[in-house]
Amino acid sequence: MYAWIFRHLPGPLWLRILISLVLVFIALVLMVQFLFPWMSHFTQFTDSTIGSTDQP
């Protein structure tokens, strides 16, 4: 799959390596911004309050 993507990137080798690095970076940013905060709801580390999390 990754080999297939790499083969279909345009340009010479150095450009394709550069594009892959940029793609990996974009994937990382998206994960940190959206995926990980969402996943953290399934862990329990962040429950430190008593009763409901949203106290009146």
Added chain:
Amino acid sequence: MVLQEKAGPATAPAPRRALLRGTIQVLGELLITAGVILLLFVAWQLWWTNVESDAKQTQVIKEFAKDLGSAAPTPAASAPPAKAAAGEDFGKPVVGTAPGHAGTIGIMYIPRFGPTYTRPIVQGTSQDVLDTLGLGHYSNTAMPGAVGNFAVAGHRQTHGAVLDNIHTLVPGDKIYVQTKDGYYVYVFRNNQIVMPSRTDVLEPVPTQPGVAPTESYLTMTSCNPRFGAEERIIAYALLDSWRPAAAGPPAEIAAQVAAATGRG
């Protein structure tokens, strides 16, 4: 990543076998990707959220110190508070008014947690406060110094791990709360481990609903055990003394206060 040999002439596999091999390869790569993402998630949760929150909390303290500076210039430089306590009495503690949601109430200093333990106390215990801003004040409980219960929550792990060492407190340990009005000195009394549903620890007299308070309590709640949240660990402290802002910080934390607010 892995360069594939293109359909060698040697065996010439049937199209079905090629398809099967391709499917298995894609599946394998997806599974490896999922594994890498999970490892990254663990690193993000246990390490990166702390980095982010520490930076944010330092920022909050800076802003709070800036407000302090404009409100009342610290006279610390003129006369260092040489003698602590012993006969000092500044009367009844001033009780500030509660700020709006996510407003900064003050700074907490706990020498037991290390000489650099300086965390903001922010109004509210919702996720947005606790995840970035530090210790969250249960907004339905008393303010520092008031007769009753000043209750705060903080993360044991992740997002700054502000109360990671809560179990290391020893009876008699001082807990300092600095607000714009002054310094409130609480003395740690005991720990308690309870179930998350025990809201009575937030009562004006902790765990005694309906009893009228005569003293000022500080109650801190966090997850228990570490890296879990099946229970809550509660730390109770009692107000020992207070100093108005004009009198300068207590001698024990003078250096910490200077380090935390001096930059402002």
